[in-house]
Amino acid sequence: MRQIHVLLALILAWLLAPLLIETGGTFNLFIFAFINLILVLGLSLLFGYAGQISLGQAGFYGIGAYMAAVLTVRTGLPPVLGLVAAIIVPAALGYIIGRPVLRLRGYYLAMVTAALGLILHTIFVEWVDVTGGYSGITGIPALTIGTLTARSPVTMYYLSGAVGFTVMLLALRLVDTAYGRAMRTMRESEMAARSCGIPTARLKAEVFALSAGLSGLAGALYAQYVGFVSPESFTIDTSINLLLALAVGGVGSLWGAAFGAFLLTFLPEWVHELQNAYGLVLGAMVVVMLTLEPRGLWGIVLRLRDAFARRQATTA
Amino acid sequence: MKIEIDDIGVRFGGLWANRNVSFSFEGPSITAVIGPNGAGKSTLFNVMTGFIKPATGEIRLRGERISGQAPEKVAARRIGRTFQIPEICHEMSVRDNVLVGAHRHIRGNLFSQVLNIGASGAAEREAGDRVDVILKDTRLYDLRDRPAGTLPLGRVRLLEIARALASEPELLLLDEAASGLNSQESAELAAFIRTLPSRGISVLLIEHNVGFVMELASTVAVLDHGQLIAVGTPEEVRNNEAVITAYLGKRKS
Incomplete structure (x- = not known):
């Protein structure tokens, strides 16, 4: 129940924030934060909850972006259909690839998913007829739903926020269902999960497909907002940054994922006086966090809450 | 309900972890598998729950083969289990x-x-x-x-x-459920296990604490070096020459 209260407060803040935001640049940051939120939530469900690592998320992110771009620019389909395809195609591909690949565990799965990301990146670069190679695709039409076109930063702020909050809400709900409990049990013990009748091979592939679909959704939002896609947005760097953002935010928590996503977006802005020091700051945060508080920023919130509760208990 | 363990053989490299293991029991009842460390008890459990495919033989539930099926399929046949090292979501x-x-x-x-x-x-x-x-x-x-x-x-x-x-099992497999418990806890556990057959649940226990099972089980099977060396009532097993040798070693004469 209390999670819902926090979420409602955040939604209220999100709705009212444009009254305080003056520059388009700040809207831009929030839009990218919501896009990153969808990406990191997908990774959190896959890695944090189901225990399956992926270093290939950028590949699915890219497929989503290129689906949205190619279908609208090259074949003239409406942007909404591009968005739908950007979810379905990576999800289906994720399932088909996930079924055999997710038999691997730990380091091996990390390597194979990284390789998958490299293959997809190479396809974005080399399949010039479709993807435009390094020059990418320009002139991607903005997302239009009915008469509403998300071209201005403010409209896109609301649209990406609505999608981001919806994904957050559904993810919070998911981890509390039988499906979510099965994921969490599988993460800690595949043997226990299977003895309880949970078909782990299928479950892994489904969660992989889910996170691929969410990455694709994020990719479409990105492409349709920026209006331009090129392969450099979908390198292994992107995949690693998503994983690091999740680690700093908190691996086993959806709120931690949200922290991580916002940090990933805002940190480069905050430290841009230091130019390329962004990597230094994020890297240092990962090192410090994983050694001192493996539950990430969310773990610190939990500690503060517990300390506060203890103080309440002693003074009462 | 009838479980038939028929000529089960499991090989790890050159070692037979189970060999020619055959016994059966009918439920609802409490049956125990005992034996020294490394006798192949957990291996037999893993065969029964689908984690290991046996090299020889099969396991039948109500006459239908369940060995060789995936663990989740075995679970669907109403066989539940616990683990020697607990496997929970912390x-x-x-x-x-x-x-x-x-x-x-x-x-x-x-x-x-x-x-x-x-x-x-x-x-x-x-x-x-x-x-x-x-x-x-x-x-x-x-x-x-x-x-x-x-x-x-x-x-x-x-x-x-x-x-x-x-999971509403018909057969519950308990792998060393009493190990690591103090005497009061294991007495409570024994009392609880004893109530299960009256609810239609058969129990198969693995134990190396012989005292714990002797007063609980109606049938006891004894494994040693992967082979079944005795099966019978607790009384029969207690007096069995092969069992005494396995547990106490050979008497020098």
């Missing part, structure tokens, strides 16, 4: 861990569960009610909201039993 609450056992009974897919449409909600509530009864039976009810990782070992073993019971 950060999840005690109640949620037990609910995982009821997984098969909660219908619906990812979408119907998240959106709470179709029969998912009702199935979840029914499972929750059953789980609460099981939590009371196993005296875990007061701890139900605690993260499972904070429980002491005695409670964790009960938690695994509770989770297996939530």
Whole structure:
């Protein structure tokens, strides 16, 4: 129940924030934060909850972006259909690839998913007829739903926020269902999960497909907002940054994922006086966090809450 | 219910972990498999629950072969189990861990569960009610909201039993359920296990604590070096020459 209260407060803040935001640049940051939120939530469900690592998320992110771009620019389909395809195609591909690949565990799965990301990146670069190679695709039409076109930063702020909050809400709900409990049990013990009748091979592939679909959704939002896609947005760097953002935010928590996503977006802005020091700051945060508080920023919130509760208990 | 273990053989490299193991039992009853460390007891359990495919022989439930099937398929045949080293989800609450056992009974897919449409909600509530009864039976009810990782070992073993019971098994396999428990805890556990057959649940126990099983089981099978060396009532097994040799070593004469 209390999670819902926090979420409602955040939604209220999100709705009212444009009254305080003056520059388009700040809207831009929030839009990218919501896009990153969808990406990191997908990774959190896959890695944090189901225990399956992926270093290939950028590949699915890219497929989503290129689906949205190619279908609208090259074949003239409406942007909404591009968005739908950007979810379905990576999800289906994720399932088909996930079924055999997710038999691997730990380091091996990390390597194979990284390789998958490299293959997809190479396809974005080399399949010039479709993807435009390094020059990418320009002139991607903005997302239009009915008469509403998300071209201005403010409209896109609301649209990406609505999608981001919806994904957050559904993810919070998911981890509390039988499906979510099965994921969490599988993460800690595949043997226990299977003895309880949970078909782990299928479950892994489904969660992989889910996170691929969410990455694709994020990719479409990105492409349709920026209006331009090129392969450099979908390198292994992107995949690693998503994983690091999740680690700093908190691996086993959806709120931690949200922290991580916002940090990933805002940190480069905050430290841009230091130019390329962004990597230094994020890297240092990962090192410090994983050694001192493996539950990430969310773990610190939990500690503060517990300390506060203890103080309440002693003074009462 | 009848379980037939028929000529089971399992090979790890050059070593037969189980060889020519055959015995059967009918339920509802309590049966025990005992033997020294490394006798192949856990291997036999892993064959019975689908984690190991046997090199020879088969296991039949009501005459139908269950060995060689995937563990989740075996679970669907109403066979539940616990683990020698407990396998629980530490950060999840005690109640949620037990609910995982009821997984098969909660219908619906990812979408119907998240959106709470179709029969998912009702199935979840029914499972929750059953789980609460099981939590009371196993005296875990007061701890139900605690993260499972904070429980002491005695409670964790009960938690695994509770989770297996939530799947509504016909046969419950307990792997060293009493190990690591103090005498009061293991007496309580024995009393609880004794109530299961009256609810139509057969129990197959693995133990190396012989005292624990002798007063609990009606049939005892003894493994040594992967082979069945004796099977019978506790009294018969206690007086069996081969069993005495396996446990105490050969008398020098």
